[in-house]
Amino acid sequence: MRKVAWSRLTILRVIGISLLIMVMIGWWFKKDPALIGKFQKLVSPSDTVAPRKWVLESRKLYTMCGHTVSKRTEYQLEKPFKSVIVNHSRQIVKENDGLYVYYEENQDLCDSCLKNQFLGIEGQRIAVYRGTPDKPGPIMEKIALNLNKLPEAEIEDLKKGIPFKDGKEKLHLLEGLNGLSAE
């Protein structure tokens, strides 16, 4: 009889301690949500043996516009990754965070600057820029047009940048602005 009561007490104690541990774990995860990921890694062996990916980032500087285009390549195996690093040891630099970066320079415009153009303002003039208003490239042309006579709305549009597709569209836009400034 005494033995039964004692084992009940043990069960109660185990349940009590388990609850306490669960509450503590819950509180701990709530405090730091990133812990869930760490915990999953700890308990799930498939994660810990998952193949490590070898990442090489190429950073190509386009000297004509000053833009850098980055691209990441993932290698599943260490061997081909290491051989690339050895073969291009002069261009590849290991960054502080352990990332390998392949630096290249290209005496050209980047893709965005090759494909896109827009009208904008430079100083007191309308300018034809390469690239996009978000990522402007070099000025290709400056246009003599009296900005003082342009309506405020057009000035605002020009400040934001007006993209155009081709020479025909550019001419059309400039004709419109010219007409407005002559009024």
Ligand SMILES: [Zn+2]
């Ligand atoms: Zn560019």
